[in-house]
Amino acid sequence: MATTEPRSRSRRRPGASSAAPPLSGDEVVEAALRIVEREGAGALTMRRLADELGAAVTAIYWHVGNRDALVNRLVERLVEDMGDVHPSGRTARARIAGLAAELRTRLLARPHLIALADQRGMTDAMFQPVQVALADELAELGIRGRRAGQIIQVLQCHVVASVVLARAVGRSPARSRQAPLEWEGRADPALIATLSTDPDLDGAFAFGLDALLDRFLDDREVRTRRR
Incomplete structure (x- = not known):
């Protein structure tokens, strides 16, 4: 209004x-x-x-x-902005992946406002628009009901976990580049090198998202196109 x-x-x-x-x-x-x-x-x-x-x-x-009323207006503005979702892509899977990535980007961009929304009990309202968009894409693939709800919850958990980890890494002191002693004697230098450096958080998010969508969607999109 x-x-x-x-x-x-x-x-x-x-x-x-x-x-x-x-x-x-x-x-x-x-x-x-x-x-x-x-x-x-x-x-x-x-x-x-x-x-x-x-x-x-x-x-x-x-x-x-007063300040309390002003904070309420800030949270209302944030919820309004979060409601402006943009599904894009040629396939439902691409659009689902894009929605998850867009949500992560927005959460990373406005950490202080997100915290205010959480304090005001507006987290659910903030996530609902993207949940609705995800549900629409899943329905296109024939996934509805409890199964669709579970998939949306898991995707949301993946996004939020990635955001929390990114903030934790951002607050942490610089990591030592030396491989931990526990890896001595291991004959897998690529593994050791990967785990001994700062994580590629964007890459890890994308890799995990692909793995989840592989598990959830399997060949549903192919079958849907053949109908």
Whole structure:
């Protein structure tokens, strides 16, 4: 439902000789999004937001209410953005893989906002649009009901696990390039070299996704095309 913006108030800029352009509620929300995405939710205060916009703190409250109300608007904006899914590809399998990859990319891009949505109990609402899109693609392959639900849950778990691992790796100190002592005497240098370096998280996600889709879809797409 569209909300009606209150009459805009001019922002205050110290030293300005003329009135600045009016401030809108959407501008306040956009500025809050920038702060959270750059610095995390802890950095979002009404004073910080006022400084970002060159406005009086009272103007911020007037446009969006208190901080709690503002956070709700940020989460609503995130849920709206997450609902804009784009299945693409020539086959149902390609579209399913694309939806999973798109979800992972979005979760990686906005970690602080995702955390806010989780704190507000909006995780399910955030995932529902892609779940619906996945269900549509599975239905095209004749997969429905409990089986379809299980596949969607597993794909979602694969995406979320990859995101959590990527964040953990990003926070960890640099790894030693030296092979662990446990590998001494092993005659598989390629294996040891692979496991002794930083993981290729994008490659691991794609490899795992292919393995899951191989298991779930087998030759269903071929049979569907022959009908």
